[in-house]
Amino acid sequence: MSATAPAPPRLLGDVRAGDHLSELAVDVTATTVVLGSLATRDWRPMHHDRDFAQQRNGVRDIFLNTPNQAAWFERFVTDWTGPLGRLGRMTFTMKGSIFPGDTMVFRGDVVDVATDDAGCGWVTLEVTLSVDGDLKTGCRVRVAVPATPDDNPWERRGDRWQP
Amino acid sequence: MSAITEADIESRIGVRCYEEEGEFPVERGYIWTSCASVENGNPLFWDDEVAEAVTGGPIAPPTMISVWFRPHHWAPGRTTQALPLQVHFDLKEGLGLPEAIMSENTIVFHEPVRPGDRLTTCQVLRSVSGPKTTKLGTGRFWVIDVEYRNQHGDLVGVESYTGFGYRRPEADGGAAGDGVPARAEMAGGAR
Numbered sequence: 001m002s003a004t005a006p007a008p009p010r011l012l013g014d015v016r017a018g019d020h021l022s023e024l025a026v027d028v029t030a031t032t033v034v035l036g037s038l039a040t041r042d043w044r045p046m047h048h049d050r051d052f053a054q055q056r057n058g059v060r061d062i063f064l065n066t067p068n069q070a071a072w073f074e075r076f077v078t079d080w081t082g083p084l085g086r087l088g089r090m091t092f093t094m095k096g097s098i099f100p101g102d103t104m105v106f107r108g109d110v111v112d113v114a115t116d117d118a119g120c121g122w123v124t125l126e127v128t129l130s131v132d133g134d135l136k137t138g139c140r141v142r143v144a145v146p147a148t149p150d151d152n153p154w155e156r157r158g159d160r161w162q163p
Numbered sequence: 164m165s166a167i168t169e170a171d172i173e174s175r176i177g178v179r180c181y182e183e184e185g186e187f188p189v190e191r192g193y194i195w196t197s198c199a200s201v202e203n204g205n206p207l208f209w210d211d212e213v214a215e216a217v218t219g220g221p222i223a224p225p226t227m228i229s230v231w232f233r234p235h236h237w238a239p240g241r242t243t244q245a246l247p248l249q250v251h252f253d254l255k256e257g258l259g260l261p262e263a264i265m266s267e268n269t270i271v272f273h274e275p276v277r278p279g280d281r282l283t284t285c286q287v288l289r290s291v292s293g294p295k296t297t298k299l300g301t302g303r304f305w306v307i308d309v310e311y312r313n314q315h316g317d318l319v320g321v322e323s324y325t326g327f328g329y330r331r332p333e334a335d336g337g338a339a340g341d342g343v344p345a346r347a348e349m350a351g352g353a354r
Contacts, residue, residue: 032200039193039200041233057262058299058331066265068200070226075203083207083217087225091269154218154275163271 009082012113012121012147021080021108021125026072028064030100036068063097073127073139076106081123081145086153088122088163089142096136098129105130108141118160121147167257175288179310181249182285185231186238189280193230194223222275228311228320231282250286250307251326260302260328267325274317281314289323302329 026032037047042065045052053062064072070090078085098104112124123145129137142163144153153161198208206213207222214221223231255263276282289306309322 035200039197040227040230041193043233043236066268067226067229070268070270071197071201071203071224074224074226075198075201075205078203078205083205083213087272089269089271090226091267093267094265152217157274161273163273 009084010080010145011149012115012123012145015110015113015123015145017110017113019110021076021106021110021127024076024079024106026104026106028098028100028102028104030062033062033064033098033100036071037065040065040067040071042067059097059099061099061101063099066092066094069098069129069137072104072106072129073137073141076108076127077125077141077143080108081143084146084152084154086144086156087141088144089140091140093138094136095138096131096134098131098136102131104136115147116162118156118162119147119151120153120156120160120162121145121151166259167254171257172288172291175250176290177287179285179287182283183232185282185284186234187231189223189231189276189278189282191221191278194221194227194278197224197227197230218275220277222277225272225275225320226270228270228272228276229309229322231276231280232284232309232311248286248307248309248324250288251305251324251328254288254291254303254305254326255328258303258328260330262300262331263302263326263328264299265324266304266327269323271321271323272319273321274313274319276313276319280319282311282319283314284309284311295327297327297329299327300329300331302327 034048046057047062047065050062053059073090074087106127106129108125108127110123111126114122116122121144123143125141125143127139127141128135146152194208203224207218208224211221251263287308289308292304294301294303304325304327307324307326311320313319
């Protein structure tokens, strides 16, 4: 986020391609991984059993599951938009795993700002999750933000919602 | 499941299967647990007045959409553990690929999911690649869509998963790297 960016709620007119979101750094522990797995009802052992992760998956430890990473990305994006921001689409590309002991760093850039035929304001973000500078997960996000002060993307249905 | 032939794969492409209802209604306890797991303070999920004003009442975080379909780890009378994304596990078993990872995932969000909703889902196999070799091993990529609807029949979301089922190299002593294939391998193999 630039120093002059307004606090949420963020309107479409406040956003420009090239804007940056505030960086978020999180120290990952085994609790982070296990809590995230249980919160997403993912009982698979590679997300809570180090022996299984090492011996069956060939990785050094338990690792964050995909649905919990999605929740982290959502939190990162809606911290920026405020509650009127409504996710339309997210695409994740997994390149590496996140383990206890890692510090994961989220960064985001605005790559496009547009209004669709129904008048909905859309921001496209490229968000990265990195550890020690190595990209672990990339996430392209299409999120709706209010086009005007009295617009609410959450009220859109049917043809007025084109995610 | 027995071995899957190439003809079996062709016959499954684009076919809706494993239509089912979630084992429990959408509930706020899990919403709060999920928000706590990622320290998500969005007032939509914590402040009923904000939720009423913005979304007409409480909703679930959109990215929780798949949570509502992961089966209980145990249930009375069940003799085998049900698996979410069953098509993925059918392919692993039928193609004889003991390991698998998910390399890409797209979620498209439609109607908000609300506490009390009873969601239904179905799975659609979209594609299966030929054999590919990555640093993890040799296997095949596949793309599976999961559609979600609420009790009114409204589409609430579609998830598209790219999976890679593989067999680790014989001489691999466990140094499979970071657990995912390289980007170029994935991009070339999945579609």
